[in-house]
Amino acid sequence: MSKRILLAIALVGAALTAHAQDPTKGLGGLLRQIAPGGLPVPAATPQRAPAGGDLLELLAQSVDNIDEPKEIEIGRQLAAVLLGSKPLVRDPALQRYVNRLGRWIALQSPRPQLPWTFGVLDDPGFNAFATPGGYVFVTRGLVDRVDEAELAGILSHEITHVVQKHHLKALSAKARSGLATQLLASQLRNNLAGAVSSQMLALGRDLYASGLDQADEFQSDREGVALATHAGFDPYGLPSVLQQLRSATPDNPLFTLTLSTHPPAQQRLEQLEVAMGSRLDTYSGKPPVTIAKRVQQR
Secondary structure, three states: OOHHHHHHHHHHHHHHHHHHHOOOOOHHHHHOOEOOOOOEOOOOOOOOOOOHHHHHHHHHHOHHHOOHHHHHHHHHHHHHHHHHHOOEOOOHHHHHHHHHHHHHHHHOOOOOOOOOEEEEEOOOOOOEEEEOOOEEEEEHHHHOOOEHHHHHHHHHHHHHHHHOOHHHHHHHHHHHOOHHHHHHHHHHHHOOOOOOOHHHHHHHHHHHHHOOOHHHHHHHHHHHHHHHHHOOOOOOHHHHHHHHHHHOOOOOOOOHHHHHHOOOHHHHHHHHHHHHOOOOHHHOOOOOOEHHHHHHOO
16 A cells, blocks of 8 residues: 555544544644655554444444444545545645634534544645545645635535535435445455445545535535625635636536536526525625635735
C-alpha cells in the first residue's frame, strides 16, 4: 500500500481522535502538523475500525439501526476512500481557513455535535463531497473558482447532505439491493490493506460515481441556502455557483463529475427561485470577498 494512502487513512482516524479531545480542532489541528515546507509529518495511528461486515449488515437492515458512532465510523471509512484517491492540498493556511469556515457553518446546523472535518483535495476538477458523520471535502479546482459566499453556499449544501443522512440512506439502499456483493469481485484487490472493508470501498466508489437522488440534491440546495444565510453569508452564493455550472459544457473534464452526478443546473436554479422568492433579498448585496484575501488575513 502506498505511503499516500497510509497517510490519508491516518489523517482521517486522527481527526476523530483530535475532535474527541478538543471539538474546536479536528482537521485544523492536524494541519498544524504539516511542516513549513509542505511535507506532512506522520500522524497518529487510528484504532482498529469495527469489522466492515458489521457495518454493511447494519446498512442492509435500516438506517434507524445506525447510531451516531456507527454513522461516524462509516463516514471515516468513506473519507479514507476519498483521501486514498486524492491527497489533501499542501497549503496549511488554506486548509485551516476552509476548516474554520465549514465548522462555523456546521455549528449553525441541526447537528452541531458531529465531529465536523473539512479539507481541500488536490484535484483540478470542480467538485465537493461529503460522507456520513461530518467529513466534507472540496477540490482545489472549486476553491480557485469561487469567492467566500459561494464557498459557504457549497459547504452548506454538503453539510445539509450530512444532516439529512442522504449518503447513509443511499448506501443503505445499495446494500439492501445486493449491490455490495455484485461490486465486491471487481473491487477486492483494491482494498486499502484492510483499513476499509472491500464492501464499503465498492459501495463508496459507486455512490460518488453515480450521485444521490435528485430530491436529495434539491433539498440540500434549499436548506443549504437557508443555512448559509443563517451563518451570515449572502444567500445568493449557491445560486451564483449554479450559474457557473449552467454555463459549463458537459465535455469539460473539470466539470464532468459534478454535472453527471447532479440535476441540471438550470433545473436547480428554477427550484431555488421558487423556494427563495424575494424573502432573503434583505440579506444579500454584501461585498464579495475572495478566498485568497481571506486566507492572507489569517
